[in-house]
């Protein structure tokens with residue numbers, strides 16, 4: 001069947017769904033994008049993330065020796081990674097797989113290599129997508145800086161940086177003078193940096209997603225509001241997508257509902273262990289200072305980025321139910337860290353306006369997204385579970401899914417993203 005006569009429904013209008021809609025409409029498909037809320041709105045992880053488009057984000061969260069840190073995660077509710085006690089029994093199977101995923105260097109390297117396939121040309125892809133959708137001003141290619149107290153602190157992360165270099169990621173060392181020349185507001189406690197040369201960032205991730213969707217609408221994509229509740233099928237093949245408001249007859253559906261994708265995947269025959277790695281941001285519109293090049297201070301494990309909304313610090317990993325109430329003390333941890341990272345900010349603490357946000361990273365235990373055909377229902381495609389790297393890898397994910405829908409050959413490594421790995 002020609003693409004033009006095929007109708008694809010995309011569930012979810014975060015960066016993954018929006019990228020898929022743009023890719024498919026570009027290939028001539030008829031596309032309907034359905035979301036229960038606004039594209040790129042505050043409900044979406046795509047709204048409040050760190051805005052990094054980093055080829056260096058290939059390092060999995062689970063690493064050799066991580067198990068030793070679990071007691072600390074349980075005991076310190078405000079550390080960079082925390083697990084809510086009440087949620088622990090439900091989380092244990094996921095947590096076990098999570099630990100195993102990075103238990104050896106071989107596994108750690110395998111995950112990094114697979115993520116590299118999704119991330120290596122992320123900045124180029126976003127540059128093209130932004131140009132296509134008339135949003136060139138939102139993507140900046142100035143590199144990304146990882147800041148350390150000193151070289152010794154950097155060397156404690158030796159394996160991660162070796163793996164990055166082995167995957168072809170170009171980095172440049174910055175001594176104290178070079179680091180402070182690039183980031184003049186940075187506290188003197190940072191004396192060493194690494195510049196990820198090809199790194200890029202987006203100055204308004206939520207606005208960018210909304211802009212992609214609005215461009216798609218201009219190309220004929222139908223945006224409809226509703227919560228997708230299930231699928232209809234005929235002879236083992238998808239025939240329609242059901243929302244709480246309408247039935248959408250279609251030839252294919254892409255599940256790109258972020259942290260809420262698992263229930264839909266199950267209806268299509270795949271049980272995916274998907275949890276929320278909840279994260280937070282604080283954004284200061286009247287900061288009056290901040291890094292022109294985004295910074296990741298390694299002691300705080302958070303992204304500091306100048307966005308349209310002001311200086312944003314985003315980070316924290318909180319393992320808890322997707323719908324649990326936010327623990328705003330965690331946002332305040334980010335705020336406290338910002339004050340220490342940019343001392344001039346602390347001097348004006350009382351006059352600062354601070355906006356707080358909490359969102360859900362859609363995370364699998366092995367740190368890889370779920371991209372591929374569903375096992376139980378023909379015509380259903382998965383595109384979710386991008387954890388910490390969904391913004392950066394959206395356009396590449398869209399290309400893979402569109403190739404699968406068109407039955408084109410995809411690289412063999414893509415099989416590693418299939419939901420079948422959890423069987």
Ligand SMILES: Cc1cc2nc3c(=O)[nH]c(=O)nc-3n(C[C@H](O)[C@H](O)[C@H](O)COP(=O)(O)OP(=O)(O)OC[C@H]3O[C@@H](n4cnc5c(N)ncnc54)[C@H](O)[C@@H]3O)c2cc1C
Pocket residue numbers: 011012013014015016017034035036037038039040041043044045046047048049050051052053054226227228229256257258259260261277278279280281303314315316359360361362383384385386387388389390391392393
């Ligand atoms: C604090 C934080 C910092 C991050 N930093 C970065 C970063 O710097 N760089 C990076 O690349 N990534 C980062 N990420 C990760 C990135 O934001 C996510 O991986 C990505 O946004 C996921 O996109 P998505 O489209 O899958 O999901 P979402 O953006 O969450 O979108 C899912 C959409 O699906 C809709 N939906 C859900 N269920 C249904 C349903 N049943 N019917 C209809 N609609 C539905 C929702 O309303 C939502 O709009 C960060 C995440 C967080 C939380």
